[in-house]
Amino acid sequence: MLNTILFDLDGTLLPIDAKAFEKIYFSALSSRFTDMYPPEAFIKLIWDATIAMVKDTTHRTNEVVFMEALGSVVNEKLSEMQRRFELFYQSDFDLLKAAVIESAEVKEAVRLLKEKGYTLVIATNPMFPRIAIEKRISWTGLDRKDFAYVTSFEDNHYCKPQVQYFEEILKDIHKDASECLMVGNDAQEDMAANSVGIQTYLITTHLIHRQQREIQADHKGSYADFLLYVQSLPALI
DSSP states (O other): OOOEEEEOTBTTTBOBOHHHHHHHHHHHHHGGGTTTSOHHHHHHHHHHHHHHHHHOOSSSOHHHHHHHHHHHHHGGGHHHHHHHHHHHHHTGGGGGGGGBOOOHHHHHHHHHHHHHTOEEEEOOOSOSOHHHHHHHHHHTTOOGGGOSEEOOTTTOOOOTTOHHHHHHHHHHHTOOGGGEEEEESBTTTTGGGGGGTOEEEEEOTTOBOOSSSOOOOSEEEOHHHHHHHHHHSOOOO
16 A cells, blocks of 8 residues: 655756756856866766766665765875865755745645655655755755655665665665655656556656656656645545
8 A cells, every 4th residue: 555655856846947957066066176177077077976876786875986986086186075075065055946946736745745644755866965965855845854764875875767776765664665656757767666666656847758768657747736646645644
């Protein structure tokens, strides 16, 4: 029986202009490293380490894999770069809030699910530090305490769309796949939850679809459609 809802963050719980988000993020982050690397070279370093992290399926945290990949290129500069990353996420990261788009339907859907007794999980791709994820949760107008589990760079060992990503969440929250629904706007990364038997709901308002083939999802619709779906779900308490 369905009793747990897994939410993606960017483009789902946190409606954003993805292009604006990426532009502000890389501009603000690279500006802290201009004395070390030109912006284009710095951005390539970050992307290369991120790709290594996404592809990795060993049981090491994403933070360890990312820093190892980055460190293999920057060598002795790594510790200073880590210090600057921390400063960036504490302050400049807040600039990205400018890319957020308000959605009353999302907040109402979460409120209703909580009221009805569903377990709520944030299953964002854990490529950001915990501080950045918690800031983005606050930008939604929701409370971190509403969620029983939140994936993060420091704690999780895999990224979407790896099957191990979803298996790890199920293990950590002590749920069977049949009890869960994955809600997200990425047709490839979020809908990959189907590979472990988790039902899926594709949010089409900020749809990301990188392939030509037909999208595989158990349910799909706009934010307004998702709110109607939530309203139709039975109360558990």
